[in-house]
Amino acid sequence: MSIIERRITGTPEGLLARPAAGGRAGVLVLHGSYGPGTEERCRLLANAGLVAFGMRWYGGAGQPPGICEVPIESIGRGLDLLAAEGVERLGVLGLSKGAEAALWLSVLDPRTAAVVALSPAAVTWPNLGPGTDGRSRPVRSSWTWQGEPLPFAPLDETWEPVARQDGLVSLRGRYESSRDRYPEAYRAAAIPVERSAARFVLVAGADDLTWPSLASARALTARRQAAGLPTDLITHDAAGHRPRFPGESPATASTHLAYGGTDAADASLGAAAWPHVLDALTGPRR
Template sequence: MLSGSGGRIEDERCRLLAREGMAALSIRWFGGAGQPPGICEIPLETFESAIEVLRAGGARRIGVLGTSKGAEAALHLSVLLPGADAVVALSPTSLTWANVGPGEDGQTRPYRSSWTWRGEPLPFVPYDDSWAPSPARTAGDPVAIRGWYERSRRTFADRVDAARIPVERSGAELVLVAGGDDAMWPSLPYAEELAARRRAAGLPVRVIGGPDAGHRPRLPGEGPAPASAQFRYGGSTAADTALGAAAWPHILDALRGPRDGTGAP
């Protein structure tokens, strides 16, 4: 269970899955002892070791559920790790982006990849620092940064192809959940891009979208997402809850996997 850029341990979501009879594990993957303080050149092997813990505990099927930047990592794991049987990406991206926050050196610039694999940084799209929020925004209001990602993609168009997450090479079952009113980044268009590449390769994919939902879909049993003084996430409590409810049976189906002739997983 991988959180987004907030870096929290996903206790509540782990409990939701535990109530469904699954073993769920959430780890701190940045900001902890011996880790980069930000999402900067995070070794994807960090998650490989967590998967090994579940395997050692007798897990028959491994699913990775990630949100936002955690979804970015989860999608990469679906390609790089044959041990990931299912990946659920909430509010995903179709590209690898530059770092969010400082690396081990304490620096945020120059931009570097968010991820490494076997010691090598993954190709990424940097941010266009000429972008600024709408001048109509009232000072002190939370910022919608979706436009920053859209601008950066256009500015660094020559880097987009190399930065695409190659889900067409993934053997994992894939579920994508995204809101059309996402104010952080355009997760629904990203999900549709990922799905198009899967389908072009003849591979299955499920996309559950909510046109009015934002960046933080809420799964059944979760309360409303806390408000932020820094960012606008889009959506509404009702729309985010409806998207989570629509996605929940697909999420459980993917994580549980195929059933035998008796109906047991």
């Protein structure tokens, strides 16, 4: 399929990719904590018939330099842009911290018709990096809504990583330790996905070494199903934190963090999820 690309500058900022023949369904694509890197994914989605906008949501002009008290409304500007492009069905796809934001967006912005959360969290975790004040401390929420911070679960400051033979650090244990150390705060920080009418697709690998995304995805699924809300959960026992859709390149290897999985397993998880992703984002056919 022939696609058209356009760089969007200002607020919001990112890459817009759309089918040359147009499209009625669009998706806001959110990167994770590593920063911008959604262009290949946007092109893939555009080739599948979607209008895709990969938006920079922190670290840009007028934004917090870290993931610290990022206004969910600012992420909603990506939906504004898609709507202005003539998109009728609005979806959001996020990875990791971007999935955390995507879940909140679907709860707080009723325009969101579909959510694809790759390697999600079930709760709001604290800031990663500095806020607009340039400070990482005191610890604060990752997100705000209407000027108020959203409840968050604190991280266990006593946790220390276990040495690995490959020299990489797995952070999964820190999130598991934090969940167990602060159970009341963890429950209070739950993202209330039962309040979202959007269709959900949750994608998680059991070998995710960044955080316990599969346990989180199962918790999200249970709450959604208890409320009778449409939710698909796609998993793979050997996949890690970074599933890859058909046609996407393998994720770049890290020199310090352990993400888990293998290229083959991450690709298998993405391939299994892909038809669910497209079905959710494109919605009912006319």
